[in-house]
Amino acid sequence: MSKPGQLVLVALRKMIASGELVAGERLMETPTAQRFGVSRMPVRMAFRTLEQEGLLVPFGGRGYQVRSVSASDIAGAVEVRGVLEGLAARQAAEQGLSDAARAALERCLVEGDQLFEKGYVTEDDLEVYHDLNMRFHQVIVEGSHNPAITDALARNDHLPFASVTALAVDREDMAREYRRFNYAHMQHHSVFDALVNRQGARAEAIMREHANATLRYAEIFSSTTADARMKVILPAS
Known part of the structure; x- marks a missing residue:
């Protein structure tokens, strides 16, 4: 993963762990890329990694949603x-x-x-x-x-x-x-x-x-x- 992708990945993990991103919150590539000042590709790779880790789930064919953790x-x-x-x-x-x-x-x-x-x-x-x-x-x-x-x-x-x-x-x-x-x-x-x-x-x-x-x-x-x-x-x- 590229350095921008790694930075986005680490930041999103922290935001989920701290509760800044709450369960059910929707994440889209373009707004997230704008938030971190990167292109969409690093965000896309970070989203895929977080999905593999079980922190995000696909939402309606577009974007992701923060997984509800019981x-x-x-x-x-x-x-x-x-x-x-x-x-x-x-x-x-x-x-x-x-x-x-x-x-x-x-x-x-x-x-x-x-x-x-x-x-x-x-x-x-x-x-x-x-x-x-x-x-x-x-x-x-x-x-x-x-x-x-x-x-x-x-x-x-x-x-x-x-x-x-x-x-x-x-x-x-x-x-x-x-x-x-x-x-x-x-x-x-x-x-x-x-x-x-x-x-x-x-x-x-x-x-x-x-x-x-x-x-x-x-x-x-x-x-x-x-x-x-x-x-x-x-x-x-």
């Missing part, structure tokens, strides 16, 4: 992510962490400890957590030295909330969010302990359970209150 769709993708990341953790533990990987994970743990020690979190704090959480998971996946896991995660991660790169925050209950993310951080400590002690089965079980923390947000995302209630944190451009 709670069960998200839950299924999250479960698959848990299996894949659990496998990555087991293989990383069995092979042993490199010094660089261990140091990177330790930095994430220290940053998280500092974030949660005050007993509450703000939305800005969770932006920081989002970054360290992505790094923590990435190091584990890379530590498996298994490209098939990386490829499978990339295919699975396009649905909203299915990917570790999209963090859903319930702005109506930040006290609960503190408890949820602090617990997730404690799971990071536990999986790190399993990794350094080369306890593959334990590392796998913790990572699979870790993914399940997302499942409640599948229901919120598909509800009518999602727009007002949820904030979706995505990677910086």
Whole structure:
């Protein structure tokens, strides 16, 4: 895919994941090309890719429509992510962490400890957590030295909330969010302990359970209150 097509593809993915493009919204080539300042060909290629990923569906022979994503769709993708990341953790533990990987994970743990020690979190704090959480998971996946896991995660991660790169925050209950993310951080400590002690089965079980923390947000995302209630944190451009 050309560079303009890739830029359009990434932008549209983010707009769908954040809810800026809502389920059922119609997308046409010409208006989208004008919006991004590109020709119609990059937009056409981006639309086709998003259709293959399950984010867009053809609409009436002309253009596309943002696919309606149900709670069960998200839950299924999250479960698959848990299996894949659990496998990555087991293989990383069995092979042993490199010094660089261990140091990177330790930095994430220290940053998280500092974030949660005050007993509450703000939305800005969770932006920081989002970054360290992505790094923590990435190091584990890379530590498996298994490209098939990386490829499978990339295919699975396009649905909203299915990917570790999209963090859903319930702005109506930040006290609960503190408890949820602090617990997730404690799971990071536990999986790190399993990794350094080369306890593959334990590392796998913790990572699979870790993914399940997302499942409640599948229901919120598909509800009518999602727009007002949820904030979706995505990677910086």
